Amino acid sequence: MVETTQDRIFNIINYSLLIIISIIVLYPLFFVVIASISSPGAVMRGEVWLWPKDLTWVGYKRVFANKEILMGYWNTILYTVIGTAINLVMTVAAAYPLSRKDFMLRNTFTAMIVFTMFFSGGMIPTYLLIKNLGMLNSFWVMVIPGAVSVWNILIMRTFFQNGIPYEMQEAASIDGCTNMQILTRIVLPLSMPIIAVMILFYSVGHWNSYFTALIYLTDRAKYPLQLFLREILVQGQMQEMLDISADSLSNSLMDAEAIKYAIVIVANLPILLLYPFLQKYFVKGVMIGAIKG
Template structure:
């Protein structure tokens, strides 16, 4: 058995204590939002809610699901996330696989040109004009096409393809008569589930939380994602607090807005929290292989 010295034991205790403190600092805000979403808004505003709900109420969730715009935003966000993640994944694989092949001449030059775009871009105004000239304003594609690829994620995926999958397997497939597409579909992708899971998580979380592109490009409220409605709720709540509370009706509106604010945060983030456990077994392996090697 390995017996640790006193100094090593002290060091382990200090590290564990620091990690425990960090976990508490990270998890408590999440727990507070969850508890506050079920608690009486009056108790939350008076600072009486800490770890357990007080005067449990469902008013926030009832107002959310009674609001047709909120449900519309939820459906729109799901559509944008699913379609956008599919486009991102296809484009990333299509770019990363050729760049990982040793027999693809000019791959370093192309990779350098792609990296260049990470440091220099046209800016928001030229991008808006481009989207407008392409006729994508006020459409789903304005949110998905301009960000169809992420150079950073392409580089991670390329590194995985180059170092995580033996090149001899691809050569053997070529000798057996497989085309590049067949090699990609039948050999490379089935062995790349860790990095694919990581990309799905990265892209889907990005689409789910995105609101700025929708704020710029969308004008019809029936196309708004959930995050824009959440933003409106937060702004309205702040404005009402700044203007002050007048009669009982306005006071009730402010209290309901406070409950809705916490409930929307839970509803908006629940799908992401449910997605992660299914990808967890691939996540760590994919990140480590894509980041360490290369």
């Protein structure tokens, strides 16, 4: 096709806007990276803009020297990995039957599930339920109560309905496959885009979760990383990390500035590393699962 003048003008404007938006979105992350390895004094004076100044690793040294930060990091990894695995199993177990045309009560169960999106029991009844189940201050309180997301069930159900021809499932059934074999040998291998999307959604949710731990956990040995970060960044409880005294108040404040930027990088690095591997599935999974049907 011959590109017209209007097409060239549109492309120039479009690419220019995309470049500007990309810079606006990426610069804060870039700034945090260079600020985390720059002199805290230079950062506080506003001298760090495009490249680091007076390289220092004091922020990262302080973070990794704190045993609670490392313990919270390990706890968060466990909560994220095990919680995401449970989420995937439960979501597939709910979405697949609801996508089958031969499941007579699928509309009834779908309505019952959707009802919970708009009405919940509330915080206090939920807390009492968790207490009666004996899950307070336990590992499972971080992964069981949120094991299923209704919205994600609907997305996956829609993908199963529109992304996988029902005729393939009928053919497999005629060949003697059971429902479980159809799910494991046909449906799931063809559902990698939506599974990748679910992994990203659930893992990010678990990684950033702190409110559940704030309500149900009292043992600091079970705290996730985000709860320790909340104490440091929001409540300003940095005495143990910085060992603040009257003689070293200025240096401690400088170290606190470096720690804040280092913590942001440490907390977000696993998710930033995960996304590129799932990116090729992400757009396809969201488009097929959320728009069709």
